Amino acid sequence: MTGQSEDGSNGGEFRGHRDTAQVDVPVAPPRRTGPVGGLPASRSGPPAQASAPLPAQRALTGPVPLPADGRSDASPLVRTVERHLDEILAAVPQPDPIELAVLDAQGLLCAEDVVSQRALPAFDQAALDGYAVRAEDVAGATVARPVELPVVGESVAGASEPSSIGPGLAMRVAAGAMLPAGADVVVPAVWTDGGAARVAVQAAPPVGSYLRRTGDDVAPDDPAVHVGTPIGPAQISLLAAVGRDRVAVRPRPRVAVLSAGTELVEITSPLSPGQVVDVNSYALAAAARDAGADAYRWGILPGDQRRLAEVLESQLLRSDLVLVSGTFSGPAFEMVQEALAALGGMRVSQVAMHPGPAQGFGRLGRDEVPVIFVPGEPVAALVAFEVFVRPAIRLMLGKRQLFRRTVQAISGQHLLSPLGYRQYLHGTVMRHPDGGYVVEPVGEATDALLARMARANCLIVIDEDVTEVAAGGLVTVMPLLLGG
């Protein structure tokens, strides 16, 4: 039934078209002077100083401003979201097409121009139950002056020998049954008296009515399904009809999902102080699957250096993309970095985004499989997935529309955002009764936590050069619909 995914109408090349906020704003230079004033709208320096802490002053939970003195060793070069994304998109492989049974091809993009071997329909047939006649024999028939014809037989659906009718005769036909040669119209049964030996025809449909001719739908060698078409029920219907039980498609990329961290334990383990549940291998596997990948949750990486290297190597061999989450510091991260270094190395970048900013990427192993390393904090992990991993998976799937559609919404609240950072806030977006959209961030702090994220239905995206959005002002919103 469906000829369009969200790709169908107005996709663009990923270089040329981004619905998401796309201004590649340079990062503001670190301030050389101390900040002034209260909690600044632009938090690109440390918070306001006071001779004594103000009891009413709000605790800071958002992104950390650059250091106050602009030291270059503590403020490594920050890259834009776009630049990190471009590096990833340029590196993801285009998996070779594979041939799948048509039902398994559902939801994927066709990777061949399917040409029909057959005519559709394969034979002249009745479109509905009635009587096959020659139009000239019933010309002028009306309810008041019906035309009576002898009925010479019946054609039912199914394999049969070709039949024919001579002038002045009728043959009873079922929908889908072969049309007898000689007939050029089917009179619907409801426009007759339904007779068996003789039929009184009460109307005179024009030549060609209520029948389908061989090849009306598809002629042999006609193109049926084109390269790049998303395969849904309607395409499966057509593929089957032209005789294809298998079809070449862009395969689902195989994505391995791993978690790094000495603090991580399995969901059902009792927690000792300092331990946390590995939620990311579950959440990121779910997100990867939702994006269209064939996701494989490996789970928590081993703490043993040799075993860790083995796991990474084996996952590189079986994956088109490896996704690791973890904190970018501490002994677990160092162990992973060491193992990755032996396989080709991973670059850790400070990306001008919040949550973030640390993000890792490399191409590892013999096949230079892309490895994306995202923050271990679960909210930051899923934001990084949205921004970097989902577009990469969609590119591997061959989708033209890599990015979620965004809408402009009226902000219900005054929003602050750090200068030089693209901020992603979880929010709830609603249609406004008067048209358009209204959005509210979930929770009060800028630091969205797990329970808040689970209540959100969108990300609010605040550009790098925007430091505040007034209540009532417009803001970019990315609705997070399942099943993209």
Next chain:
Amino acid sequence: MTGQSEDGSNGGEFRGHRDTAQVDVPVAPPRRTGPVGGLPASRSGPPAQASAPLPAQRALTGPVPLPADGRSDASPLVRTVERHLDEILAAVPQPDPIELAVLDAQGLLCAEDVVSQRALPAFDQAALDGYAVRAEDVAGATVARPVELPVVGESVAGASEPSSIGPGLAMRVAAGAMLPAGADVVVPAVWTDGGAARVAVQAAPPVGSYLRRTGDDVAPDDPAVHVGTPIGPAQISLLAAVGRDRVAVRPRPRVAVLSAGTELVEITSPLSPGQVVDVNSYALAAAARDAGADAYRWGILPGDQRRLAEVLESQLLRSDLVLVSGTFSGPAFEMVQEALAALGGMRVSQVAMHPGPAQGFGRLGRDEVPVIFVPGEPVAALVAFEVFVRPAIRLMLGKRQLFRRTVQAISGQHLLSPLGYRQYLHGTVMRHPDGGYVVEPVGEATDALLARMARANCLIVIDEDVTEVAAGGLVTVMPLLLGG
């Protein structure tokens, strides 16, 4: 990441809210007089008569008008689309919730109110890399006048013994590491000199900054995920975090898909004259899966009466819904009807829709499993799926929004529609550069064929009481997006 499916924002009960054309227009009475004029805009009588067929007169391919003389035996009582749909929706069962591993729950609706057994976070922790201190010890610190403190150790992520700091001391902390007792703020590393034995703090964040307290996110006994919430990556993240590796969900309904017809053969079989490929068991299984069902394609029903009955019985036992396609006439249909009659019977209705109009429904077997019988013509089969089966599957899934959203679009062409019938035409809908939508039917005839359907991205829905839509007029359009 995702807290909303298309159900999330403004769903309604299925009785109260239908986006689709919903006017339950009475069917026009059959005309008692012969029609006049050329091809009538309102085709509720037989086509115009002429003493000789006009060569330019267009062959009729659309719905068949009611008989010209209004005979009641040939025009069984026609029911509205709404009435047939209501009968089906009232009869579909609500499968009992089942418990699934969280990753398998993806895309389904939560069927329990999940209450957290744990506090989240489970312990006070640093939100980023830095130094845990007492805020009063660094009050007034600036770049120009830093405060120096001795560093008494380091807290890294992972299981550890609780630690503490006394007044005037600092402890180095990693993001996610336990906060030492006594500390009430974390100073980000970039606002210090990064010292190991002593640290120079260059800013004075307010109490509580850059740390997370036990239970900030979720307290024990707090609700985490509510009944009816669609489970996406963000919900999986939260479920894992509160210690749940399994969760009760509304299961995917098991839908068996069968085809009836003596003319049907498998895709790869050579075709004898009169034979056609069984496309519907593939296309309807794909459509059922796309709608969220666990679809099982049985295929072509056997031609042997006893074996046929066995297949139907066994499919009723293993299914929540049985979907059969086939022509509503001929020996294959009679055999199916006989087998169904032994299991409880199926009512065949003339529904005031095109394509259609014949549609079947019954509740069969010991468990009164709903059986929906749709037309065998592939385009009519998938339209019937959209109109009757997809809402039934979504109701079984627990979705609040049973129907696809519709939009009003400007028709690019003059459209004709039979009075008294709701017409579904395949079309392509596009956004208009000036806003709104424009729609064109695919192909020229009113009878959309297989190849046309595969090029469509929407259904144009023309209400029962509308007989024509002028080019430039507004018409209801149902975009057919994959993955609903």
